[in-house]
Amino acid sequence: MSLPQLSESTEMYLKAMVELGLSNVVSIGRLAERLNVTPVSANEMVRRLGDQGLLTHTPYKGVSLTDRGREAACDVVRRQRLWEVFLYEHLHIEWAKLYELACSLEHATAPEVTEALAAFLGDPKFCPRGNPIPAADGSFQPLDGRPLSTASVGETVEVLAINATTTDVLKYLQERGILPGQTIRVLEAAPLQGPLTLKVGEKEVALGLSLAEFVIVKK
């Protein structure tokens, strides 16, 4: 059961894999971008994680988690999201900062603390950003949603979750009312990868496509 103790860096790579789609093949470039390291560094690190049997890398194609990697990754994500719940519901920490603050705690959390925390919180199923929390047994039901960036003009959709992690992006979305539960209508999509124009509540909001990728809406 207990894996041979993963480094903080390893955990970040695993978490990124889940956040970029648990079962997707992810390019090293995307991984590098999300983790804010150079592609060369990500390459190196991916080789290391590969050696540990946590993921497989098909050159020029991308990376995907092994079964062991998936298990470890879910555990990391579980800790991350449980802490988000705690920080939000009990410590009343600002929504946009949850990810960042929970992230540091996550790496420092022993299994017995994770489970005691889950019990304390009443086994929550979702984090405040709307993302599902993997169960203690490793089972994980990803959201059945798609990025807002793929919505067509005229569609009305409901926000399920925000997949962003950095405080500034989260703050930006929050300020525009783009939060889980919100209903959004796509008014216009500018050509050439231009921004979307959205109706969010009473307001009209322009949102760049790359930001819209972080907004997961109901299928």
Add this chain to the structure above:
Amino acid sequence: MSLPQLSESTEMYLKAMVELGLSNVVSIGRLAERLNVTPVSANEMVRRLGDQGLLTHTPYKGVSLTDRGREAACDVVRRQRLWEVFLYEHLHIEWAKLYELACSLEHATAPEVTEALAAFLGDPKFCPRGNPIPAADGSFQPLDGRPLSTASVGETVEVLAINATTTDVLKYLQERGILPGQTIRVLEAAPLQGPLTLKVGEKEVALGLSLAEFVIVKK
């Protein structure tokens, strides 16, 4: 106010300085022992902390905290002990494991989390091991106690706090009923640094001198 971000290792050295007596001059050997590193490593590290202005080192005498170091150290200890309270009172984690588990969390705790946690816990003044929790403003009132190892035969004392940190030592003491609040009578002290014989509750307990150093009793 906010210091330039201390490394985990730095925090451990600062914390050890507080635990070995906030205002004491501590030998590098003692420091090395408590931190489980070689004296050579501790020496190196002390030089680095000295360069950062956190402590001063008088060769062949020992190390003591500067004002800045004391402030930083109290902050670290505050976080440590607040987490101990949380883990104990809300997550019902085993008493002997509190230090170790809180220690990891401590390093990962941002100032706003610390203060929100303190508020959540109701600004506790003591950790479950009986040690005082430094206040948010940096003020810190060390216990007015002394190690049980300095008690004389025939004395009856009350345990104020346990200053040990490792799970095995804490478990050992707990199993023998040596916990904050307990009253202890010193029945005998063997010669040549031999063990103390104690009356703890109904039981007679033999306790090595080095373990008795971890038990802080009322003056």
Add this chain to the structure above:
DNA sequence: TGGAATAATAAGGTTAACCATAACATTTTG
């Protein structure tokens, strides 16, 4: 006062996780 214990310093080694630059391979796209 002299030897033991303790402390300091020097020199060199290790590890994880990054970095840059450059050369080369493959894939995508216009």
Add this chain to the structure above:
DNA sequence: CAAAATGTTATGGTTAACCTTATTATTCCA
């Protein structure tokens, strides 16, 4: 299909915080 974009590999460099071994300095104590 060729050029641009993306990915890979090689080489060498950095940092923090340890390690070992060996030498030298100081302090303590009997």
